[in-house]
Amino acid sequence: xxxxxxxxxxxxxxxxxxxxxxxxxxxxxxxxxxxxxxxxxxxxxxxxxxxxxxxxxxxxxxxxxxxxxxxxxxxxxxxxxxxxxxxxxxxxxxxxxxxxxxxxxxxxxxxxxxxxxxxxxxxxxxxxxxxxxxxxxxxxxxxxxxxxxxxxxxxxxxxxxxxxxxxxxxxxxxxxxxxxxxxxxxxxxxxxxxxxxxxxxxxxxxxxxxxxxxxxxxxxxxxxxxxxxxxxxxxxxxxxxxxxxxxxxxxxxxxxxxxxxx
Numbered sequence: 004x005x006x007x008x009x010x011x012x013x014x015x016x017x018x019x020x021x022x023x024x025x026x027x028x029x030x031x032x033x034x035x036x037x038x039x040x041x042x043x044x045x046x047x048x049x050x051x052x053x054x055x056x057x058x059x060x061x062x063x064x065x066x067x068x069x070x071x072x073x074x075x076x077x078x079x080x081x082x083x084x085x086x087x088x089x090x091x092x093x094x095x096x097x098x099x100x101x102x103x104x105x106x107x108x109x110x111x112x113x114x115x116x117x118x119x120x121x122x123x124x125x126x127x128x129x130x131x132x133x134x135x136x137x138x139x140x141x142x143x144x145x146x147x148x149x150x151x152x153x154x155x156x157x158x159x160x161x162x163x164x165x166x167x168x169x170x171x172x173x174x175x176x177x178x179x180x181x182x183x184x185x186x187x188x189x190x191x192x193x194x195x196x197x198x199x200x201x202x203x204x205x206x207x208x209x210x211x212x213x214x215x216x217x218x219x220x221x222x223x224x225x226x227x228x229x230x231x232x233x234x235x236x237x238x239x240x241x242x243x244x245x246x247x248x249x250x251x252x253x254x255x256x257x258x259x260x261x262x263x264x265x
Contacts, residue, residue, distance in 0.1 A: 006238035009034035012085045013237060014078075016068060016125060017095030019046035021193035022143060025226035026092055029234045031059035036085065039063040040077045040125075041095065068095055068121035069113075078128040088132035090237045093122040093165070094143040097195065101157035114157030119164045126172065137180035139237045142169050143229070144248070146189040146256050166248055173246030182245040184236045189252035190214075192223040218262045219253035 013030050017023040018039035027037040031054050039047045039061065047063035054061040064080045066073040081088055096118040101110045126140055133140070147155060148162035169185040176183060190196075190213055200206045214221055232251045235241055250256055 004240060006033050006234065006240050008234070008238050011035045011089035011237075012038065012081065012087050013090040013092065014038050014040055014081060014088060014125070014129065015092040015094060016040045016121065018092070019043060019050050019063070021195055022188065022191065022226045022229050023092075023094045024050060025230035026094065026233050027061065028054070029227065029230040030237075031057075031061055033234060033238075035089075035234075035237075036060045036062065038081050038085075040066055040068065042067045068125070069116040071120075071124050074121055074124040075128050078125065078132075081129075082132060087136055088129050089136045089138045091125060091129050091133065091138070091140045092143065092233060092237070093125055093140070095121065096143075096158075096161065098145070098147070098152075098155055098158045098199070100155050102154035103156045105154070106156060111157045115161055115164075118158055118161035122165055122168060126168075130176075133176075133181050134179045139181065140172065140176075140183045141233050141236050142166075142183070142185040143233070144169070144185045144187050146187055146250070146252065149187075149256055169248065170246050177245070182236075182241070184241075184244060184246070185248045186229055186233050186236065187248050187250045187252065187256070188224070188229055189250070189255040190217055190223050191226060191229060193226055196223075216260050216263045217253045217255050218258040218260070221263060222253065224252055 013035050015027050015037050018027045019041040030037040041047050044065040051061045051063050064077045066077045068074050099114050101114045142165050144165040145162040147159040173183040203209050229251050
């Protein structure tokens with residue numbers, strides 16, 4: 004299916020690694036021009052170089068999105084470079100384990116800035132351009148907002164906020180023809196996930212127990228599967244879909260766990 008994304012300028016925050024990297028690669032393969040916004044220039048440049056060598060267009064801007072002025076500069080860069088913005092993928096963030104029992108105010112607020120505030124800032128600064136293009140926004144969120152996880156109050160709260168903003172923006176931006184959706188991630192195998200599992204005392208046993216409870220095919224979701232749904236939601240092929248929270252998780256959140264072991 005032609006997703007009609009050729010030449011479209013799409014911002015992807017946290018686009019140099021993990022899920023963001025896969026989104027960038029799928030966008031490029033569809034003929035779009037992904038613009039990576041991430042804080043590590045070496046990773047950004049490496050991915051852009053790889054895509055350019057393969058014949059795709061891509062660009063990057065290095066920014067720490069916890070600082071509002073850097074979010075604004077990132078959007079300004081895209082507009083100076085390309086003159087338009089056709090889509091925004093809010094993806095940057097990290098499950099940083101700021102809990103209730105062992106957390107504190109400073110850590111909680113820092114985590115919200117790392118995981119939620121820049122979703123608002125990027126959409127706010129990109130909005131005038133998105134109005135002109137009638138573009139789309141996709142927020143990447145986590146199942147922690149639905150299920151909890153334990154020991155990660157700030158990240159769970161941030162994802163609850165991401166989900167709420169998705170629905171709120173879908174309502175507010177109807178009049179501009181801007182669609183807003185979210186892709187909800189559960190157990191997805193990324194470098195960050197791998198690093199987390201290796202911090203446990205029994206990583207192999209823990210991973211096996213997680214996979215055993217994923218109903219569809221008893222396997223982790225791949226970053227490319229998240230990317231494929233995200234890119235579809237950015238495209239005009241999903242032209243009557245807005246305000247939706249789409250779970251790409253092999254049924255992990257909503258299907259009876261008994262199914263996974265049947």
